[in-house]
Amino acid sequence: MxxxxxxxxxxxxxxxxxxxxxxxxxxxxxxxxxxxxxxxxxxxxxxxxxxxxxxxxxxxxxxxxxxxxxxxxxxxxxxxxxxxxxxxxxxxxxxxxxxxxxxxxxxxxxxxxxxxxxxxxxxxxxxxxxxxxxxxxxxxxxxxxxxxxxxxxLGLLPNQENIATINSIYEAFGKGDIPTVLGMMDANIVWNESSSSSYSDGNPYTSPDAVLNGVFKRLGEDNEYFKLENIKLSPLGNNQVLATLNYDGKLKKTGESYKTTVVHLWTLKNGKTTAFQQYLGLGKQ
Known part of the structure; x- marks a missing residue:
């Protein structure tokens, strides 16, 4: 049962x-x-x-x-x-x-x-x-x-990952690690130097190699030393980051030291920099 x-x-x-x-x-x-x-x-x-x-x-x-x-x-x-x-x-x-x-x-x-x-x-x-x-x-x-x-x-809020990317670029540049800087650029990056910069003659630089040869190598050739200081980053919408900083350098040709305040506007996509615009303040480059 x-x-x-x-x-x-x-x-x-x-x-x-x-x-x-x-x-x-x-x-x-x-x-x-x-x-x-x-x-x-x-x-x-x-x-x-x-x-x-x-x-x-x-x-x-x-x-x-x-x-x-x-x-x-x-x-x-x-x-x-x-x-x-x-x-x-x-x-x-x-x-x-x-x-x-x-x-x-x-x-x-x-x-x-x-x-x-x-x-x-x-x-x-x-x-x-x-x-x-x-x-x-x-x-x-x-x-x-x-x-x-x-x-x-949607481009309506700043992307904090973009801040980390740009910060990494400045850190690598400060260490002289140019390959890392170039590796964080999109293959079709559009890079523009300020119109008052002596390096604006190649604007726009449209590849990492173009930036290397037209800007970075010339910086090394023209300067006894060149440093980036007081970097402050601000996230913007539209996958952009605004950087304010100072250039501190010394020209080989004249032995003249210079300091200037500059603004960089970066645009990013998928962790790569797709555009760069430099705005120079008072000083020399």
Missing amino acids: KTSITLFLLTISFSLISCNDSKLEKNITMYEETWNQIINDGNIDLINNTNFTEDITLIASPENIVGIDNFKAYYQNFLTGFSDIKFTVVQVFGQEDNIVKHWNFKGNHTGDFFGIPATGKSVDINGVTLVKMKDGKIAKEEDFMDNMIFMQQ
């Missing part, structure tokens, strides 16, 4: 597990297909009461987005703001009515996005969404992503 009851309970347990697994699989399939069509196919009208509960809620700050119309209007910003969208569900799993989605969003910011005019920048951002299903419909979502990185990719 005891054996029969145990077998009966095991049978019921396996049946419930099988039922729950089937329900979860159905929820995940519905969820993935729905969002694929909404984002990748641009079918915003799939945000309706067939796929979402009437009180669909997006957990947000400072106020949650509640209801189909508000939810739809919120996500319309992504379809209006970006072109060439590619939304990928990297991984999805869950338990009962709870789903966890790891996703990637790529696109070009070519339209208005929550009031932000088009920047022309490309974004590539990862995130995670916690999902609550109810009766086979999407009932609640909460997104987690690095908004600072997202804003940096």
Whole structure:
């Protein structure tokens, strides 16, 4: 009798597990297909009461987005703001009515996005969404992503990694490690010396080799010593870094020492410097 009851309970347990697994699989399939069509196919009208509960809620700050119309209007910003969208569900799993989605969003910011005019920048951002299903419909979502990185990719916030890159360039230059400096330049860098510099005759220098031969080698040939001092870096939007510093040098030809204040404007992409503009203050070079 005891054996029969145990077998009966095991049978019921396996049946419930099988039922729950089937329900979860159905929820995940519905969820993935729905969002694929909404984002990748641009079918915003799939945000309706067939796929979402009437009180669909997006957990947000400072106020949650509640209801189909508000939810739809919120996500319309992504379809209006970006072109060439590619939304990928990297991984999805869950338990009962709870789903966890790891996703990637790529696109070009070519339209208005929550009031932000088009920047022309490309974004590539990862995130995670916690999902609550109810009766086979999407009932609640909460997104987690690095908004600072997202804003940096749009060029709306300074990228602190750019500061580290430029700082490394100045450190390498100070040590005389020119190969490292050149290695941190994009192959098609556009380098401009100040119009008052004697080295502006080669503007623009459009490769690391051109900068080496047209600027760095001439600095070495013309100066008994040449140092960069009091370097201060300021991150800007648009992947740019502004540097204020002093040149301290001594000309070989005349034996004259000089000091001058200068400004460097750097532009970066993918960890490489793509453009450089020098502005000279009072003094000589």
